[in-house]
Amino acid sequence: MIFFTAISAQAQEIAITFDDAPRPDSRLFSGEERTQKLIANLKKAKVPDALFFVTTNNITEKSKKRLEAYTEAGFHLGNHSHSHFSAYKKDIESYLADITLAHNKLQAFDNLVPLYRYPYLHEGNNRKTRDRIRQHLQGMNYKNGYVTVDNYDWYMDSLLQRALATGKDIDYHALRKAYITTLWESIVFYDEIARKTLKRSPKHVLLLHENDLAALFIGDLIEHIRLQGWKIISPQKAYEDPIAFTVPDVLFNGQGRVAAIARSKGWDKKLLRDDGSSEDYLDEYFKNNNVFKQNTK
Numbered sequence: 001m002i003f004f005t006a007i008s009a010q011a012q013e014i015a016i017t018f019d020d021a022p023r024p025d026s027r028l029f030s031g032e033e034r035t036q037k038l039i040a041n042l043k044k045a046k047v048p049d050a051l052f053f054v055t056t057n058n059i060t061e062k063s064k065k066r067l068e069a070y071t072e073a074g075f076h077l078g079n080h081s082h083s084h085f086s087a088y089k090k091d092i093e094s095y096l097a098d099i100t101l102a103h104n105k106l107q108a109f110d111n112l113v114p115l116y117r118y119p120y121l122h123e124g125n126n127r128k129t130r131d132r133i134r135q136h137l138q139g140m141n142y143k144n145g146y147v148t149v150d151n152y153d154w155y156m157d158s159l160l161q162r163a164l165a166t167g168k169d170i171d172y173h174a175l176r177k178a179y180i181t182t183l184w185e186s187i188v189f190y191d192e193i194a195r196k197t198l199k200r201s202p203k204h205v206l207l208l209h210e211n212d213l214a215a216l217f218i219g220d221l222i223e224h225i226r227l228q229g230w231k232i233i234s235p236q237k238a239y240e241d242p243i244a245f246t247v248p249d250v251l252f253n254g255q256g257r258v259a260a261i262a263r264s265k266g267w268d269k270k271l272l273r274d275d276g277s278s279e280d281y282l283d284e285y286f287k288n289n290n291v292f293k294q295n296t297k
């Protein structure tokens with residue numbers, strides 16, 4: 001017990017990243033509104049930095065300004081490919097060309113960091129593909145913008161969009177609680193795996209998406225994380241952790257770096273996915289907590 005108390009005395013650390021930027025308008029927010037809310041909430045929470053992984057195919061004349069707004073606010077941009085192909089499905093030449101295309105399109109922006117976030121976190125389902133992508137990235141002086149905490153924030157956002165589309169009443173208080181609770185559970189889940197496999201808590205990288213839930217609740221999520229004694233750090237600081245340089249020789253990379261390291265040490269895959277990373281679990285959770293109600297008016 002004393003041992004674990006000693007470890008806990010040092011604050012665990014986590015960085016915030018958002019994928020798929022700039023995402024299109026939704027029923028709740030225009031892209032511009034979403035960006036302004038995200039910036040305001042990140043600023044208010046005094047987040048040292050956040051990284052937006054750009055899917056360059058999402059860039060239009062209009063949404064280009066949103067990426068500029070992020071960098072003007074001091075945040076950074078990374079490469080999340082042009083077309084969001086899965087390395088499990090796309091032929092290798094097209095996949096590699098797509099990374100380069102995104103890289104070229106990103107040169108129009110400031111505050112770029114040479115980090116590549118694999119779409120779906122898929123790095124290839126065979127060693128030949130995986131290694132060719134890694135070589136390609138190395139040749140471009142890119143590093144892997146890996147995550148340590150995978151989760152289903154994208155599915156919770158899709159539940160919100162479906163509820164809005166079908167005219168349901170939204171209980172935003174319950175929605176905020178669902179978002180914070182399930183994301184915090186994912187953070188704790190991967191931190192525990194890290195402590196068991198690395199014997200320490202690494203500098204974490206949280207995967208989020210540039211969606212309405214983030215715009216609504218990122219400030220609350222950060223407050224909750226800090227209340228648990230954790231510290232929010234910049235993504236660039238997080239990628240200085242030794243796990244950035246420990247690339248495990250596995251094909252199981254779809255749930256982040258901590259899960260991949262655990263897998264390389266013989267962990268069963270089934271133990272490397274938390275409960276909240278499941279559509280059934282979240283459907284049930286949202287139902288039980290009455291997040292959405294049929295509009296009776």
Ligand SMILES: [Zn+2]
Pocket residue numbers: 019020080084119120
């Ligand atoms: Zn993505």
